[in-house]
Amino acid sequence: MITMEDIVREGHPALRKIAKEMSHPITPDERTLAEDMMAFLKNSQDPELSEELGLRAGVGLAAPQLDISKRMIALLIPGEYEDDPPELELVMINPKVVSHSVADACLKDGEGCLSVDREIPGFVVRHSRITVTYQDLDGNSFKKRFKGYAAIVIQHEIDHLNGIMFYDYINNQEPFELSDDVKVIG
Structure with a gap:
């Protein structure tokens, strides 16, 4: 079972590296990893379990x-x-x-991350709609469109695969400055 102790924190070199492509068929260990990652997210969103296990709520997790x-x-x-x-x-x-x-969008309350133990104020501007290609655990290929909150979460997680942290997008001089065409969600 994945706990908060298993999640590396900012400053760890793994968070700044480009992750390796996976090949199919995936290994039994990789399938278990996928199941454990999803179980962590489910546990983290369960108020009783998250308190009992000391988990911060998350909507996404990257290897x-x-x-x-x-x-x-x-x-x-x-x-x-x-x-x-x-x-x-x-x-x-x-x-x-x-x-x-x-069109771009951002979350009204900014973004957080399970790998970042501090609040970082500021808007993280991302694309409001994206098309993503990916494979499922069985090697089936998909091309799907996502918008709004789901698009923002997916971009945040894909950034982890590319060594990018959400706060890399925040304007250090004016963290809450937005152009008029950015849609604020939430």
Whole structure:
């Protein structure tokens, strides 16, 4: 079971490296890793379990955050209401943004990260719509469009595969400055 102790924190070299492409078929260990990453996200979003296990809530996790150089991300975005099914529950292998909107968006409250133990104020401007190619655990290839919050979460996790942290996008001089055409979400 993955816990907060397994997640590397900012300053760790794994967070600044480009992760290695994965090949199919994936190994049993890689499948277990995917299952463990998703289990962590589910546990982190369960109020009782997260408190009992000392987990911070997360909606995404990338293998490099576990000091594993593999292009794998797990995503678990809750539904709008408590009893709704998840908006997105997916493990992506070798995800890549192949196209994006001209329009940009950011989260009203900024972004956080399981690998960053401090609050970093400022807007993180990202593409508001993206098209992503990826494979599932069985090697099936997909090309899907995502928008809004899901697009932002996916870009955040893909950045981890490329050694980029969310705060790299924050304007250090004016962290809350936005152009008029950026949509603020949340």
